[in-house]
Amino acid sequence: MIKETKRMSKVRGENTEKLLRCFLNNELGIDYGIEFGNVHRFGRYQGGGRPIVERFLYHCDLQYVLDNAYRLRNTRYGIKQKFPKEIEDRRRKLYPIMKEAKRNRKTATLARDRLFIDNELYQIPDDAEMADIPYQDDSLPTRPGGSLSLRQSDTTPQR
Numbered sequence: 001m002i003k004e005t006k007r008m009s010k011v012r013g014e015n016t017e018k019l020l021r022c023f024l025n026n027e028l029g030i031d032y033g034i035e036f037g038n039v040h041r042f043g044r045y046q047g048g049g050r051p052i053v054e055r056f057l058y059h060c061d062l063q064y065v066l067d068n069a070y071r072l073r074n075t076r077y078g079i080k081q082k083f084p085k086e087i088e089d090r091r092r093k094l095y096p097i098m099k100e101a102k103r104n105r106k107t108a109t110l111a112r113d114r115l116f117i118d119n120e121l122y123q124i125p126d127d128a129e130m131a132d133i134p135y136q137d138d139s140l141p142t143r144p145g146g147s148l149s150l151r152q153s154d155t156t157p158q159r
Contacts, residue, residue, distance in 0.1 A: 016040055020052055027077060028068045034061045053082065087113045097122065 017039040024030040037055040044050075056062040069079040083091065090113040101108040101117045108117050115122040 016052060020054060023077075024065065027075070028065065028071055030065065030068060034065070083112065093124070094122075097124075 017036060020036075020039050021034075024034065035057040037057050039052065039054045041050045042053045056065075066079065066081070072078060091110060094110060094113070094115045098108040098110055098115055098117075106118050108115065110116075
């Protein structure tokens with residue numbers, strides 16, 4: 001999701017995908033054709049800035065954009081991944097802990113709803129809510145109706 005202030009065009013009927021491609025080229029220096037599944041604005045039109053939401057067809061394209069997001073530091077734009085509400089709530093609880101760890105010069109990484117400090121999974125004490133939902137790596141495709149990754153098995157199941 002790309003958040004913006006008032007400078008990007010917000011006209012009804014705009015070509016949002018074309019606007020996004022220009023943004024990626026001008027602000028991030030990405031000049032090759034990234035394939036999108038869907039590109040649209042989020043929220044109601046009220047004359048103010050609305051975020052652009054895009055779905056990348058390939059995870060490597062998403063990762064490339066996120067890796068270049070540092071170029072937006074000290075600008076009016078921002079890029080962040082959009083997660084389901086439950087995961088966003090868990091991440092919100094982990095942000096202060098991550099900031100404190102970084103202030104103490106430890107390496108801290110937030111992966112979906114899990115916090116790793118010095119490459120070890122951080123467990124919130126006395127919080128059963130965090131342990132209810134298992135971690136799932138969405139970067140690997142899964143088969144419909146099952147959790148077996150396509151990359152883990154290259155054999156055809158028996159009938």
